[in-house]
Amino acid sequence: MSGPLSDIRVVEICDELGQYAGKLLADMGADVIKVEPPAGSSARTVGPFVRDVPAPNRSLNFWYHNTNKRSLVLDFESDDADREVLRKLIATADIVIEDRAPGALAALGLGYADLSANHPGLIVCSITPFGQDGPWAQYKSSDLVGLALGGPMMMNGYDPEDAPGAPPIRGHGDQGYNTVCHYAAHGILAALLFRDRTGRGQYVDCSMHEALSCTVEVGMPYYLYAREDVVRQTARHASARRTERWLVHAADGRDLILFGIGRDNSSWRKLKQWFQSFGFGMNFDEERFDSPASRQPGRGSAEASEVYAEVARFVASQPGESVYRGGQERDQAWGTVRSPEETLDDPHFWDRGHFVKVTGEDVTEPAAMPGPPYWFSATPWELRRPAPKLGEHTVELRASLV
Amino acid sequence: MLFDGRPFGRRIPRMTDQPLAGIRVCDFTWIIAGPTCTRVLGDFGADVIRIEHAQAVDSVRMGRPIVGDAPTYNNSGFFNYINRNKRSVLLNVRHPMGFEVVKKIIAESDIVVENFSSRIMSNWGLDYPQLKEINPKIIYCSISGFGHFGRDMDFTTWGPTAQALGGLTYTSGLPGKPPAGWGYSFMDHTAGYEAAVAIMMALHHRNRTGEGQHIDMSQVEGGIVLNGPAILDYTVNGRKWRREGMPPGNRAWEPKVAPHGAYPCTGEDRWLAIACMNDAEWQAIVLAMDEPAWAADPKWATNAGRIANEDELDARIAEWTSTMTDYAAMEVLQAAGVRAGVCQRASDRYERDPQLRSRDWWHVLDHAEIGPSEYDGVLPKLSESPGSLQRAAPALGQHTHEVLREVVGMTDEEIAEHEAMGVLM
Numbered sequence: 001m002s003g004p005l006s007d008i009r010v011v012e013i014c015d016e017l018g019q020y021a022g023k024l025l026a027d028m029g030a031d032v033i034k035v036e037p038p039a040g041s042s043a044r045t046v047g048p049f050v051r052d053v054p055a056p057n058r059s060l061n062f063w064y065h066n067t068n069k070r071s072l073v074l075d076f077e078s079d080d081a082d083r084e085v086l087r088k089l090i091a092t093a094d095i096v097i098e099d100r101a102p103g104a105l106a107a108l109g110l111g112y113a114d115l116s117a118n119h120p121g122l123i124v125c126s127i128t129p130f131g132q133d134g135p136w137a138q139y140k141s142s143d144l145v146g147l148a149l150g151g152p153m154m155m156n157g158y159d160p161e162d163a164p165g166a167p168p169i170r171g172h173g174d175q176g177y178n179t180v181c182h183y184a185a186h187g188i189l190a191a192l193l194f195r196d197r198t199g200r201g202q203y204v205d206c207s208m209h210e211a212l213s214c215t216v217e218v219g220m221p222y223y224l225y226a227r228e229d230v231v232r233q234t235a236r237h238a239s240a241r242r243t244e245r246w247l248v249h250a251a252d253g254r255d256l257i258l259f260g261i262g263r264d265n266s267s268w269r270k271l272k273q274w275f276q277s278f279g280f281g282m283n284f285d286e287e288r289f290d291s292p293a294s295r296q297p298g299r300g301s302a303e304a305s306e307v308y309a310e311v312a313r314f315v316a317s318q319p320g321e322s323v324y325r326g327g328q329e330r331d332q333a334w335g336t337v338r339s340p341e342e343t344l345d346d347p348h349f350w351d352r353g354h355f356v357k358v359t360g361e362d363v364t365e366p367a368a369m370p371g372p373p374y375w376f377s378a379t380p381w382e383l384r385r386p387a388p389k390l391g392e393h394t395v396e397l398r399a400s401l402v
Numbered sequence: 403m404l405f406d407g408r409p410f411g412r413r414i415p416r417m418t419d420q421p422l423a424g425i426r427v428c429d430f431t432w433i434i435a436g437p438t439c440t441r442v443l444g445d446f447g448a449d450v451i452r453i454e455h456a457q458a459v460d461s462v463r464m465g466r467p468i469v470g471d472a473p474t475y476n477n478s479g480f481f482n483y484i485n486r487n488k489r490s491v492l493l494n495v496r497h498p499m500g501f502e503v504v505k506k507i508i509a510e511s512d513i514v515v516e517n518f519s520s521r522i523m524s525n526w527g528l529d530y531p532q533l534k535e536i537n538p539k540i541i542y543c544s545i546s547g548f549g550h551f552g553r554d555m556d557f558t559t560w561g562p563t564a565q566a567l568g569g570l571t572y573t574s575g576l577p578g579k580p581p582a583g584w585g586y587s588f589m590d591h592t593a594g595y596e597a598a599v600a601i602m603m604a605l606h607h608r609n610r611t612g613e614g615q616h617i618d619m620s621q622v623e624g625g626i627v628l629n630g631p632a633i634l635d636y637t638v639n640g641r642k643w644r645r646e647g648m649p650p651g652n653r654a655w656e657p658k659v660a661p662h663g664a665y666p667c668t669g670e671d672r673w674l675a676i677a678c679m680n681d682a683e684w685q686a687i688v689l690a691m692d693e694p695a696w697a698a699d700p701k702w703a704t705n706a707g708r709i710a711n712e713d714e715l716d717a718r719i720a721e722w723t724s725t726m727t728d729y730a731a732m733e734v735l736q737a738a739g740v741r742a743g744v745c746q747r748a749s750d751r752y753e754r755d756p757q758l759r760s761r762d763w764w765h766v767l768d769h770a771e772i773g774p775s776e777y778d779g780v781l782p783k784l785s786e787s788p789g790s791l792q793r794a795a796p797a798l799g800q801h802t803h804e805v806l807r808e809v810v811g812m813t814d815e816e817i818a819e820h821e822a823m824g825v826l827m
Contacts, residue, residue: 004607028603047656048635060638061656064630112785125782136757140741144652144662148675149743151751153664155585156574167664167673168745169582170652171574173629182595187782189602190421190446194787196609197424206782213751213758214778217434217561217586218466218480223748224776225479226467230585230748235571236562238585240466246562247580255580257566328557333547335563337581339572339644340629341636343622346567351552354623367637370627374600375549377530378615379607 003029004379008192010095011035011086012069015042016143016174017208018099018127019065020181021188025095026068027372027381033093033397034069035086037077040390050362056390057361063387064369067358071388072397077108088401090115090122094195095188099127102137112203122201123191127184131207141208146176150212155219157232159242168232173340179215180208235337237298244297244308247337254320255337258327261307262295267331274330280314281307344368358386420447421787425605426809428504428511429453429488432460434561434587435545435621436517437484438594443513443601444487445780445789451511451805452490453504454798456827463798469772475798476771482795486767486777491806492799492826495526500825504528506810508536512608513601517545517593520555530616539614541604545597549620559621561587568625573632573643576651592628593621631656653712660708661687664745665720667728673745674728676719676735681705683740690738691722729754769794802826 006029012022013035026032034041040056043065050058072089074082087110090096096115098105105111112124126132129141147153152175153168187204195201214220222228222240230238235247235257246258262268268289275281284307289295294303315323320336327334338346349355352375357366372381425448429440437460444450454460464473465480491507494500508514514533516523523529523544533540544550547559562583565571571583600617608614626633632655635641643649652663657679664673678684681704688697696718701707708715723731728744735742744750751758758764762779769775780789806812806820820826 004603007610008606024599045657047658048631048639048641050638052639060634061631064634130757131761131783134757134760136736139736139743140739141743142677142679142741144654144677145675145741145743148664148673148745149755151746151748152584152586152588153673153675153745154747157582157585158576158579163576163579166576166579166582167652167666169574169576170664170675171570171584171588172649172655173570173573173632175570175588175628178628179592179595182592182599183781185599186442186446186595186602187784189599189606190789191784191787193425193602193605193609194421194784196606200786202784202786204782204784207761209757210761210763210779210781213763214781215588215591216748217588217591219586219748220751220778221479221483222467223752224483224778225469227749228467232582232585235581235583236585237587247583249580255566257562257571257583259560259562328554331558333558333560333563335559335566337566337571337583338569339642339648340569340626340632341642342644343567343569343626344633344637346554348548348552348554348557349620349623349626352549352620352623354620354626363638367634369634369637370623370630373596373619373624373627375618376600376604376615377617378613379604 002379005030009093011090011093013098017177018097019043020178021097021184023065024185032069034071036071036073038073038075066387068384069388070393071391073391073394096124102128102132121195125184125188125204127180127206130209132205143174143176144170146208150209151216151219152212155216155232155238159234162234176208176212180211183211244304248312248315250315250320250323251317252319256323257335261311264292270330275314281310356383360386419787422446422448426511427513428508430516433462434590435593438591439597441484442598450488452488453493454490455494482775485795487792488796489801490796490799491802494825497825505536510809513541515543519558520546520550541614543597543601543617545593545619547621550618561590564589564621565625568622569629570625573649575649577647589621589625593624596624659705660712661715661719665723667723667726672728674723674731675743677741686738686740690735765791767791767794770797770800
């Protein structure tokens with residue numbers, strides 16, 4: 001084991017909400033032991049499943065979020081002996097991550113005060129929808145509900161003419177859960193660094209609602225500083241005022257995001273030549289287009305509206321990939337709108353060894369999935385083992401705890 | 403909150419109690435992704451020193467909303483929001499004397515972070531081998547669109563293009579419509595979060611071994627990792643997300659449950675999100691709606707039945723929510739144990755949301771130029787060594803002299819000399 005956390009043991013008592021936090025630590029070397037009830041974590045019931053056959057070891061959602069973990073089945077909610085095993089296990093651990101409702105583990109005698117009494121170095125992180133206290137602490141949530149209350153949803157959606165009456169839209173992929181897990185990892189690691197220095201552990205209270213409320217970019221400062229709400233628009237930043245469209249459609253039906261067109265004059269010259277070689281933007285040499293500011297969206301510039309409209313016509317005449325690569329080669333940070341699986345087609349990420357392959361129940365041919373979000377030169381991300389089968393490590397772990 | 407019988411949250415910790423006390427960050431970041439990373443580090447007590455240059459000012463310093471009539475570099479609410487708890491130094495790194503100064507700051511730092519395009523640092527003579535010569539234990543984190551290696555390493559991104567290329571924009575939208583995407587740079591936030599995770603892991607490794615390292619991040623990869631199950635559905639089952647009927651809007655993908663969506667309430671553009679994950683939760687919704695006659699039809703009793711009739715189901719529920727305010731409907735449903743929440747705007751979270759307020763989420767700090775300025779809190783809450791808001795975002799170059807004295811050990815005469823040579827601008 002070579003990861004930066006290879007000296008750390010984590011006990012994870014998490015389902016859908018908190019499991020990504022455990023993965024972040026496990027993928028970097030921590031020994032993460034997932035404690036599951038006899039029926040398995042509810043995350044094992046979340047599809048898609050291998051060949052659409054639901055079973056505890058066939059959830060691809062579980063496969064992805066539980067790499068590098070071990071699975072220990074303990075009936076710790078109803079069986080005193082199993083609860084004792086869990087206590088013994090936690091006595092050997094550095095970190096506990098749990099995502100039960102506030103107070104649920106304390107009711108079983110497994111709260112932070114209980115666990116830390118003889119283990120002052122222990123770090124316990126609770127991941128919950130709203131935090132441990134407050135009027136909504138016991139309210140029920142989900143990824144959708146979290147993204148609604150936290151603010152992201154109201155910033156995603158359509159211009160009225162694109163989809164009259166459309167609601168705010170939630171982006172998929174359980175991004176609310178992912179976001180709170182990033183914050184949980186921040187808190188856990190900050191606590192770990194404090195422990196490196198002082199030997200003292202602590203309790204970490206991580207709220208999805210807070211995590212999302214500060215993950216809406218200009219949305220929050222616009223209110224804090226201007227007392228205005230931004231309004232959602234099709235495929236571009238929500239804004240206090242309507243702005244130029246960035247989403248353009250290529251000849252082959254591909255969508256692209258053009259975030260900025262010629263932000264500086266040297267790239268603008270290259271772009272103009274390119275457009276004009278296809279017969280577009282023949283008036284772009286006029287002086288009124290010379291100022292970079294006049295070409296940028298969102299500032300009410302007549303030239304910007306003209307540039308965006310003309311470039312949309314240019315894009316509509318070209319294949320999407322040519323626009324993407326041609327723009328990038330001319331210093332434009334443009335991007336094709338890809339579905340998740342289409343990212344597999346980009347050789348750049350294979351150059352970087354980004355995708356890794358797994359096998360599992362009924363899957364003998366290794367299947368690709370995303371690997372590291374970051375490259376460490378000394379202590380690299382590593383797929384040491386696929387997600388565990390339910391209870392796969394119960395025997396070995398129980399034996400180690402007697 | 404009550405924690406071991408005593409409240410925490412209002413307590414203002416001393417900086418030395420903070421988890422990253424004693425950690426210094428030489429911060430070359432700009433725009434959003436990099437500053438978001440160093441916001442996390444600064445919130446937990448690291449000494450974050452922004453290296454800025456007046457000839458190439460971080461454009462977010464001019465980003466709206468602006469306090470007052472015109473941008474001054476110091477009155478952007480957006481800049482302030484992501485740069486609290488940091489210091490700002492004006493320094494021309496391309497001037498030979500400025501280069502010597504920055505080398506001394508790096509020598510006294512634990513971390514160097516930047517989010518330039520991928521060749522800038524090596525053009526400056528500050529790539530990882532060179533940084534390591536200056537400071538053998540340095541942790542260097544580079545955040546760029548495509549990372550520092552691979553065939554397209556020179557391509558660049560902003561948040562909106564990174565989320566398009568990484569597969570996120572596509573997943574947000576109604577079937578048969580263009581993507582709705584994310585109405586903000588979700589991937590600037592997330593790349594910054596991922597970088598902060600990575601840096602703190604590298605710090606732990608360094609605490610154990612004394613070894614620093616280079617962390618290379620691609621903002622697009624940081625997005626690809628957020629849709630693992632969708633990618634596995636393709637590589638294992640051969641099923642693409644790009645297909646008829648996808649993306650499914652607010653309806654559930656996996657697990658496929660219903661009802662699941664945003665429903666209209668009274669008032670203009672007011673919506674309530676409801677997620678019903680199983681049949682028991684459906685029964686709770688029926689009770690909360692006061693058992694309308696239509697809901698007695700047995701076809702609604704099972705998830706399969708609800709999915710088979712999802713259009714009708716959504717219309718029925720919208721009929722009910724349309725008679726109520728969003729918060730009232732949320733309370734009725736939550737009282738019945740149903741997952742429901744208002745689609746809140748920023749004004750709602752600030753003015754009406756009782757949860758954030760009860761957890762001391764809003765703060766005011768004194769800013770050098772604009773005076774009282776508002777911020778949200780630090781999360782998560784650590785019981786022994788909490789993060790905190792120590793200082794407002796820095797005015798451009800506010801701490802140049804202070805940092806040169808304290809960190810670099812320069813005398814006032816040396817500072818004056820550098821000033822006269824045009825290095826500190």
